[in-house]
């Protein structure tokens with residue numbers, strides 16, 4: 292079983308591809324009730340968690356999902372010695388994100404046996420100094436992801452116990468200082484708005500992984516449950532989904548299904 296979270300589809304692409312290469316079923320965390328999860332010994336060989344790195348940490352929605360996994364599932368995981376692994380997708384570096392995930396799993400009595408980072412195009416656009424990658428870097432990252440995912444799949448299939456994660460410099464400092472600030476102040480939902488360029492296509496609402504956007508009077512309205520994934524911003528065909536004034540001159544990136552198909556062909 293592979294559980295994943297994704298906003299702009301980098302992690303979705305990795306999870307789907309890993310699912311087809313390992314034979315594991317793939318489930319999207321926001322659509323999955325953790326309380327009903329169970330192990331099928333005839334089907335589940337491993338359990339993987341695939342998620343984007345947020346502020347050198349793990350998206351809270353992923354930690355919350357793990358915290359709520361049922362005890363019976365945990366004891367079956369351990370009884371069947373299931374191989375537990377994770378892939379942290381990131382624009383550059385993970386900081387201590389994987390250690391954060393490991394801690395959450397350990398707290399539940401689950402041992403993380405392998406971890407990998409997967410460097411993918413950057414999507415964070417909500418602070419000055421951040422932004423999408425230049426097109427050549429974006430393409431290079433996507434090209435390199437194909438081989439990396441294949442290699443991760445082989446390792447999952449052979450249950451290779453390894454940690455191959457790009458922590459980046461000063462990982463402990465970054466995670467311990469920035470992640471708590473991100474959790475508290477990371478996004479001000481009131482700053483999301485649409486501009487006159489909005490054509491009311493609803494793509495932002497469809498792309499929001501947590502259903503936080505509704506369409507009223509043909510225009511998007513943001514609720515209070517934003518995970519700050521930026522999918523609404525990146526998917527907008529007219530660049531009209533904006534966060535304050537910060538995103539006005541930022542680039543856009545969204546891993547469309549067609550690109551994923553091309554990468555795998």
Ligand SMILES: Cc1cc2nc3c(=O)[nH]c(=O)nc-3n(C[C@H](O)[C@H](O)[C@H](O)COP(=O)(O)O)c2cc1C
Nearest residue numbers: 297298299300301302343344346347381382383384
């Ligand atoms: C809120 C937020 C915080 C991020 N923080 C980091 C970070 O600390 N380090 C990093 O390398 N990339 C960071 N990124 C980039 C994403 O981790 C990366 O682009 C990821 O592959 C996006 O995954 P998704 O397309 O599945 O949502 C951040 C992105 C967002 C939206």
